[in-house]
Amino acid sequence: MGLGKLYNCDGQFLAGVDYKFYGESAQSWWGEFTLTEYQRLRDGDGYVIELEDGRKGKCFLKKKVNRAVYGLSPLFCYTFRGNERLE
Helix, strand or coil, rough: EEEEEEEEEECEEEEEEEEEEEEEEECCEEEEECCCCCCCCCCCCEEECCCCCCEEEEEEECCCCCCCCCCCCCCCCEEEEECCCCC
């Protein structure tokens, strides 16, 4: 897993992420992540993910699994997908 950062569309830092990057093609890229701290995010676009190697890209999020553990704050797993080139 890599360590990255998640920002809103205005460039404001939201949270750190532990991510798995699954693939990249000419038209899209995708993966999944878990937040490193409790944070509520809405599904949809308007997010920018920064990968461990410094590349950034706009992405669409979708909540995948509720990984809530009794007695701990819930950490959600999200899938991310981008249609623009990572830079």
